[in-house]
Amino acid sequence: MEIARLHYITQDLPDISHWEQAGRACRGGADWVQLRVKNKSYEDWKAIALKTQEVCKQFQTRLILNDNAALAKEIEADGVHLGKTDLSPVEARKLLGDTFIIGGTANTLDDIRTLHEAKVNYIGCGPYRFTKTKENLSPIIGLEGYRILMKQCQAEGLKLPVVGIGGVLLADVPLLLQAGLYGVAVSSVINLAENPSWVTSGFLEELSLVRP
Ligand code: TZP
Ligand code: MG
Secondary structure, eight states: OOOOSEEEEOOOOSSSOHHHHHHHHHHTTOOEEEEOOOSOOHHHHHHHHHHHHHHHHHHTOEEEEESOHHHHHHTTOSEEEEOTTSSOHHHHHHHHOTTSEEEEEESSHHHHHHHHHTTOSEEEEOOSSOOSSSSSOOOOOHHHHHHHHHHHHHHHTOOOOEEEESSOOGGGHHHHHHTTOSEEEESHHHHTSSSHHHHHHHHHHHHHTSOO
């Protein structure tokens, strides 16, 4: 299955809903939306997810739920992104089946090895730099860190698409791709922009300039 090179991520914001955020990114061409909802009951989360799914379907954009494999299954999302404290990717695969997209979070080479073993479809590896978007950040990886990690992956034959995440800005894209990353996952740089659709299309343009 084709993994997008731009993983657009919604966030909890006071003045705009998750589905409106998704709509802005979709209008800019995003074909992959990760719904990142925090601190909501299952039912509230489900209501948000269904509204976001409606928007994504209009644009034929894939919807990936963060954290919640059960909800992803219930609403028949396209995928789920699992952190280290969520359901394990192995259990998620049993629950969701072979065609469901399962992504996992990595901070180290060991994490990447484990996720590869678990047959996830892609890996979100970060944080690239400090970001206010996520609490309890893992140690910063930085550009040199990615270079080293991606070289080690290549040496070990770990061929999964790895997207960089955490404080990624448009101007970072060329160097991150040169470091060996497949793509990027971004949230606030799009959500807090004056023109989120325009920034989204800027990312897609930058990513298209370098082959993975
Ligand atoms: N995981 C590691 S950093 C991060 C997540 C979800 C936040 C990404 O958001 P931003 O706003 O692009 O830094
Ligand atoms: Mg998570």
